[in-house]
Amino acid sequence: MHNDRSARIFSWIKAFLCLCLWAIPVIYLVYSLVIIQFVIHHSYDAILQFYSRNWPESFDAGWISRYCFTQGWYEGILKFNQVLTGSISCVLVIYVWYSRAIVRFLRGLLRETGRILRFLVKGFTGCSPGEKMALSGLFGTLIVYWVYTFINSPMFMDECCTYLNFVRYGFFFTIISYPAPNNHIFFNVICTVLNKVSFLSPELVMRLPSLVASFLLYYGIFCIFKYWDGFRRAMVVVAGVAFVHILSYYTVQGRGYQLQLLFVVVSALSGWAYFFSAAWSGRAGYFLFVVSSILGFYVNPLFVYHFLTLLLLFGFLLIKRKEFTKGKVLIKAIVIIGGVTLILYLPLILGSSWKALTDNKYISGGRPWHALIDDFGIFIYDLKYIFYYGAGSLLLFPAAVAGSLFLYFRHKITGPFYDFAFYYFVASLLALAMVIVYKKIYPLERSLCFWVLALNIIFVNVCYDAIRLYFPRRAGLLIILLIGVKIAFSVRLLYSDRFAIRNYADVGWYNDANRVYPPLADLHPRTWQIMDVEDSYPAYLKLYLLEHKKEGRVVLNLREAVGDVIFLPDSCVTGFPLQGYTRWKDKEGNTSFDGGGMRIYISSAFLKSREYLKLNDNQ
Secondary structure (H helix, E strand, C coil): CCCHHHHHHHHHHHHHHHHHHHHHHHHHHHHHHHHHCCCCCCCCHHHHHHHHHHHEEEEHHHHHHHHHCCCCHHHHHHHHHHHHHHHHHHHHHHHHHHHHHHHHHHHHHHHHHHHHHHHHHHHHHCCCHHHHHHHHHHHHHHHHHHHHHHCCCCCCCCHHHHHCHHHCCCCCHHHHCCCCCCCHHHHHHHHHHHHHCCCCCCHHHHHHHHHHHHHHHHHHHHHHHHHHHHHHHHHHHHHHHHCHHHHHHCCCCCCCCCHHHHHHHHHHHHHHHHHCCCCCCCCHHHHHHHHHHHHHHHHCCHHHHHHHHHHHHHHHHHHHHCCCCHHHHHHHHHHHHHHHHHHHHHHHHHCCCCHHHCCCCCCCCECCCCCCHCCHHHHHHHHHHHCCCCCHHHHHHHEEEEEEEHHCCCCCCHHHHHHHHHHHHHHHHHHHHHHHHHHHEEEEEHHHHHHHHHHHHHHHHHHHHHHHCCCCCHHHHHHHHHHHHHHHCCCCHHHCHHHHHHHHHHHHHHHHHHHHHHHHHHHCEEEEEEECCCHHHHHHHHHHHCCCCCEEEEECCCCCCCCCEEEHHHCCCCCCCCCCCCEECCCCCCCCECCCCCCEEEEEEHCCCCHHHHHHHHC
């Protein structure tokens, strides 16, 4: 009786999850139709006014008209509204028509997800008591390191702007708005849900998804290598990879890169399992491959580097093995991934334009490729930064690649893992080259997080096997020494003043600004006037007012003085009318901040106002 009841409850839960997943594309398609109808029934100016009226502290109408919902895009929607409406309606009808097949797909996805969850649980329960203690110690150390970094890292500009301009306005705003960078859509969607939890601070709202994704990523890597070759290798791989600086940095950043890395690993392993694994080929992995790829793209289009790598790798191997039936399945998967990804981005494209997504001046994704020659020093800096070993990176990276290839082709390291690693490495180089040639840019360091993760996993495994091969008697000691040195170099911010968090530019901006805001907020100004929406001080000002529940509206005005408090950069001082304003200074006598480049003025009329006097008398 109890088992029957549990089975029924589980069946209901599964059916409910299938219904929720099935409804997601429907919601996006219907929302897209609503956007089109809204556009065709309102003038361009009315739409901009609607934007400013409903989200007054987000990007202003002028910004939107230049970088997001432009006049040309508005006219394009008007011109092709019938084609767009008809096409989206047809897609919606087709989707509903094939609901039965879609539900079967979703059941397969839930089945594979359940299998993965059982695999992860078994990764811990299958350990001996001593192994459980060692595993808990490793991840406990990781968590302490992340918490330390979290506590000492205030909200950086990117995550602050993302929270203020997207997340706090909710789901339906986030999935249509792309006027500026950092809008990692799926990541932000998760944050919009967390933002409904009243006791979570903006920092936790923005950073919890990255922290959870990192934990799942490294624990998943542990389980995979434990399954492949035992507990020791799994511990070595996690310890050698999880402390890598650029990966740890994005673990405690409210950005989507760590979440995307989780989908990178899932898509790579599930795709390999379905198409090539001796144990799982053709039986499992397909559903996870498709969905993880969709979500990877929806986090950020930079997923294209990894996905193109997989397509080159899988396509080559399927042609080499003459497995054309699986090739057709791969093509089908690509079509599904592309189609669903387009549906998810459709509200954003309609509401913000195609150019905002693909050619926003802030999100071009890299530097012009001629900069490789003109500014070669920057490229060298990027290379040193992503590996975080200073100038030694310039020698370590090619030496590690050459040594690994030597061992692989001499058959000193063998097995499916190294075959996959070799093909993935070559395919990733081809993918990077193809994107660089097509886009005529080379990627920024954050675009290469997937590459850093892959190379570190390969490097640690090669070192592990090479040491055991050539130094079997002292293998344990040498491996511990190697991982210890690698971790020590990766966590230099803990002991080196040069790499300390307090020296980060964002930390300085945040601390400088938040030294200024409290005494000004105690004056209870009704309006705070800013002159540059792209600078750090207005973002941190809005965050301060929000976190401390302070009243006052932040307004942008470059022509005249309208605020009770004015933040005036030196670049805007000349010719700006300041009649009736007094230069502000704090208790220490400081009259400026931001390195002396920001002047602050307070309205004399506000200081003499009855409201001001009454508020301060009550204190």
